[in-house]
Amino acid sequence: MLTMSASPTETIRIDFTLAINGEPLAMAAEVPTGPTNLTQLLPVLNSLEDALLAEVVSHVQAEGRSISCRAGCGACCRQMVPLSIFEAEALSNWISTLPEDRQQALAARFDQSLRQLAAAGLIDRIVHGDWLADTDSARQLALDYLYQRVPCPFLEDESCSIHPIRPLICREYLVTSDPAHCADPARLQTEPVHLPFHMSRALSRIGALVEGTQRGWIPLLFLFAWRKSGARPGEAVSDIGPKVLYLFVQQLVRGNNFPDPA
Ligand code: SF4
Structure with a gap:
């Protein structure tokens, strides 16, 4: 009989392969052998994302192009x-570990940004959700939001102050065009890098x-x-590490063939 320890310090290496432009890409992840949940697995997903990107x-670069995203560009x-x-x-969870004064400073920055959005009528539009109905509406909301120039509260000196733990979608935003174009996409064409997989979307699909x-x-x-709200969504996706990873990869490659785990 195979038994698995619940110790959070015990991990197992999981190997799998993704196809990128028809080429196999070997991926490897160290996941807990025992119980975990999708939120706890995020450091593993961040590492996988970094390897994929x-x-x-x-x-x-092999095509002769270069990524124009740089530290100090917060466009x-x-x-x-x-x-x-x-x-x-x-x-x-991370915010809860910060000193009280740092938490309050962050809360004030979020509040200030929300007030700016509210003054522009954007909070009501976002919450209402009509903009999700079609691509044009979504694009218009995205532009209206961007042109308010409300900085992410984690942006400090035009650099991400949470860079090692920044969200997957921030990692995925890569362009080869002039950074100035990102600040004015209604007039200037941006050239985003095509990604074969969007880990951020896989997470959101599971969240939905x-x-x-x-x-x-x-x-x-x-x-x-x-x-x-005190919400704990990770608890809804709890299992042993390999199974939580498998569930995530299933969503990532949705539509592709992916064999059932042994
Ligand atoms: S969390 Fe994302 S949007 Fe916010 S500063 Fe960091 S990279 Fe920019």
């Missing part, structure tokens, strides 16, 4: 950031299943309001 970037950090509810939970809603994410600026 490194491969994508090397393909871009994309004034967009609405769809934050999966699992990442919202993880960031909420957990919530029974269409989204499974919140605008990042709603984080402090959301954390007051």
Whole structure:
């Protein structure tokens, strides 16, 4: 009989393969052998995302293009950031570990940003959700939001102050065009890097299943309001580490063939 220890320090290596541009990409993850949940597994997913994006970037460079995203360019950090509810939970947990004065300073920055959005009538529009109905409406809301120039509260000196734990969707935003274009996309064409897989979307799809809603994410600026709910979405996706990872990869490659675990 195979028994698995519940010790959180025991891990097992899981190997699997993703196909990128027809080429196999070997992925490896160390996950707990015992009980865990999707929120607790986020550091593993961040590492997988970084490995995946490194491969994508090397393909871009092999084509003679280069990524123009740099530390000190916060142009994309004034967009609405769809934050999966699992990442919202993880960031909420992280905020709880900060000194009280740091938490209050962050809360004040979120509040200031929300007031700016509210004054522009954007909170009502976002909450109402009509903009989700079609691509044009979603694009218009995204532009209206961006042109308010409301910085992400985690942006400090035009750099991400939570860079190691930044959301998956922030990692996935890569362009080869002039950074100035990201600040004015209605006039200037941006050239985003095509990604074969969007881990952020996979998380949000699982979040939508957990919530029974269409989204499974919140605008990042709603984080402090959301954390007051005390929601613990990760607990709804709990199992031994390999099974939680498998569930995530299933969503990631949805539509592709992926064998059942042994
Ligand atoms: S979390 Fe960091 S990378 Fe993402 S929008 Fe905020 S400042 Fe930018």
